[in-house]
Amino acid sequence: MTRKAYVGVVGAGLATEAELELAAGVGRLIAEAGAVLVCGGLGGVMDAAARACKEAGGVSLGVLPGDDRLAASRHLTMAxxxxxxxxxNAIVARTADVLIAVGGEYGTLSEIAFALKMGKPVVGLSTWDLAREELGDPIVRAETPVEAVTKALNLI
Amino acid sequence: MTRKAYVGVVGAGLATEAELELAAGVGRLIAEAGAVLVCGGLGGVMDAAARACKEAGGVSLGVLPGDDRLAASRHLTMAxxxxxxxxxNAIVARTADVLIAVGGEYGTLSEIAFALKMGKPVVGLSTWDLAREELGDPIVRAETPVEAVTKALNLI
Amino acid sequence: MTRKAYVGVVGAGLATEAELELAAGVGRLIAEAGAVLVCGGLGGVMDAAARACKEAGGVSLGVLPGDDRLAASRHLTMAxxxxxxxxxNAIVARTADVLIAVGGEYGTLSEIAFALKMGKPVVGLSTWDLAREELGDPIVRAETPVEAVTKALNLI
Amino acid sequence: MTRKAYVGVVGAGLATEAELELAAGVGRLIAEAGAVLVCGGLGGVMDAAARACKEAGGVSLGVLPGDDRLAASRHLTMAxxxxxxxxxNAIVARTADVLIAVGGEYGTLSEIAFALKMGKPVVGLSTWDLAREELGDPIVRAETPVEAVTKALNLI
Structure with a gap:
């Protein structure tokens, strides 16, 4: 399974209802695509994506900040x-082949920055605006979970 | 699956035939016990344990030193x-509930040291001798894979 | 000296002339203020700041990504x-009391994100625009090295 | 100063009087040799070595486990x-050119293991016994601080 596509899902631990719904859609579609979901392992966007992934029969991996594996979302396959x-956050970016950012605060921003630094594609759903006049937008924008996961898998 | 027992298997990337056989026995028994095998994700003891774990229907997780997930043993469930x-090596020790050390060089020694520092039990198969007169042997000794895995699961 | 103010200077390893000049100004002023300069230890903005800091009699600390201490800028006090x-990059942000970002690419962006996540102030000289309508600009803007260092020291 | 010799001093945070005295001797001699002392930045052996180093006019660098720079020994030059x-502990070993281990518990053992894994010499004062029949003793033994620092500097 280490040869499957690994799709990182990054976003806030404290997320809005709309973000949680987007995250769940993304998690479900990653499962249906037979890819592995990677995330930071905690609540909010991470938990919503892991839960939907599990319910759709998929597998997921949480990379936790702390010392205690049991702090992980119960819906993860492994932690x-x-x-x-x-x-x-650097390990999440390094382990994934592509990131999907859902909303997000500063931790999410650091994951986006690491992925871009490592030359990995980032797909964004209502996330940070990093466009600069001379360089364009480094984030591939999507409006729906279907668009995000489709673009993410095509970008690997 | 994050609530299952996580058993770390640590040992050299360049191992002897005898060590590889011990590692395979340990990997198979971890699978049969329904626990999750955690290792450093590369060759030698790590690969032998992951392979036997997979063949017995178990799951395993490799924590790699490098940037490239595809450098992992092909027999791991996730990397x-x-x-x-x-x-x-600190992450291997932190993620596992108990370590089984099979032979091993200096990297293995660092994993044993981290686990002991974190207060986690370490079971040894032909591994480092850290006994000190005043303190006794911090490693629980085993002679066979069956003894090692049984002791490891009882120590969690 | 661990009780002095630690001012992080972050920016690209491949920087423009204008950015190098800003970095040098910042490095000199940190030295004159008696603070410690912290950076990523390599070239470009990091080297320019460390060099000017040294020339003004100050001290600096480089936190390198690699294995080799000798890859550090020769102008650092320690590495x-x-x-x-x-x-x-997380260690740079954690060690500093405040960051001054000079221009910068994705690595710089990750350092800014970490500092903000950790609740540390970030002063920007021609750097990323992270302003969002509802939240305002999380980066304190400066136009000159004097303004940047003055604001940074006042924000600690 | 990044081109000077960096001598790591590793040992327990809770040390015996005899160990503290050895550590102080080592710290003083590193200072007198004009080398940089690197340590884990906390109490016990680390603090005793940093203090003696400072009193002899030397410089030292502490690499702390935690988030708070102010938890460092007050006697360090930088943290x-x-x-x-x-x-x-891996960073302490990586940054030093050679380690001197004074007594020590499991954290110290992990630092010794990392240094040996990285091919760096380790000098021991009343520290772990890692000798194995077929391989000999990987640690260079010393009886006094003078012998330890002399051997350490010669081994770089």
Whole structure:
């Protein structure tokens, strides 16, 4: 299964209802595509995506900031306790082949930045605007979970 | 599955035939016990344990030192690319509930040291001798894979 | 000296002339203020700031991504070899009391994101625009090195 | 100063009087040799070495496990807050050119293991016994601080 596509889903631990719904749609579609969902392992967007992934028969991997594996969302297939705090965001970006960012606060922004630094594609659903006049938008925009997952899998 | 027992299997990437056989026995028994096998994700003891685990219908998780998830043993269920080099040994120890050390060189020694520092039990099969007169042996010794896995699961 | 103010200077390894000049101004002023300069330890903005800091009699600390301490800018007072790749950006943000971002690419963006996530102030000189309508601009803007260092020290 | 020799001093945070005295001797001699002392930045052996180093006019660098730079020994010249917990031991080993181990518990053992794994020499003062019949003793033994620092500097 290490040869399957790994799709990272990043977003806030404290998310809006709309973001949770987007995350659930993304998690379900990753499962249906037979890809592996990677996330930061906690609540909000991470938990919503992992739960929908599980309900659709998919598998997921949570990369936790803390020392305690049991702090992970119950819906994950497996979890890693890094004990590295926010630096675990670099591991999420490194392990995924592509990121889908759903909304998101500063932790999400760091994951987007790491993925872009590593040359990996980032698909955004209502997330940070990093467009610059001379360089264009480094994030591939999507309006729906279907569009996001389709674009993400095509970009790998 | 994040609530199952996670058993770390640590040992050299370049291992002897005898060590590979012990590792395979350990991997198979972890699978049969329904636990999750955690390892450093590369060759030698790690690969032998992951392979036997898979063949017995079990699941495993590799925590890689490098940037490339595809460097992982093909027999792992999932892999994490930490990009942290040898510091990933701390993550192996942190993620596991108990370690089984099979033979091993200095990397293995660092994993044993981290687990003991974190207060987690370590079971040893032909591994480092850390006994000190005043403190006794911090490693629980086993002679066979059956003894090692049985003791490991009882120590969690 | 661990009780002095630590001012992080973050920016691209491949920087424009204008950015290098800003970085040098910032490095000099940090030295004159008696603060410690923290950076990622490599070239471009990092090297320009460390060099000007040294020339003004100040001290600096480089937190390197790689394994080799000798890859550090020669102008640093001390260097740490993390061997963690880009994840070292989290350590730069954690060690500094405040960040000054000079221009910058995606690595810089990850450092800004980490600092904001950790609740630390970020002062920007021609850097990323992260303003959002509902939340305002999380980066304190400066037009000159003097303004940047003055604001940074006042924000600690 | 990044081109000077970096000598790591590793040992327990809770140390015996005899160990603290050895550590102080080592710290003083590192200062007198004009080398940089690197340590884990906390109490016990680390603090005793940093203090003696400072009193002899030397410089030192502490690599802390936690988030708070101010938790460092007051006697350090500079400190880095890694926020990575025990995994920071890998950074101590990576940054130093050679380690001197004074007594020590499991954290110290992990630092010794990392240094040996990285091919760096380790000098021991009353520390772990890792000798194995077929391989000999990987640690260079010393009886006094003078012998330890002399051997360490010669081994770089």
């Amino acid at each position: 890693v306790a890094t004990g590295m705090g926010e630096a675990r | 994490v690319a930490t990009g942290m080099g040898e510091a990933r | 740490v070899a993390t061997g963690m790749g880009e994840a070292r | 880095v807050a890694t926020g990575m917990g025990e995994a920071r």
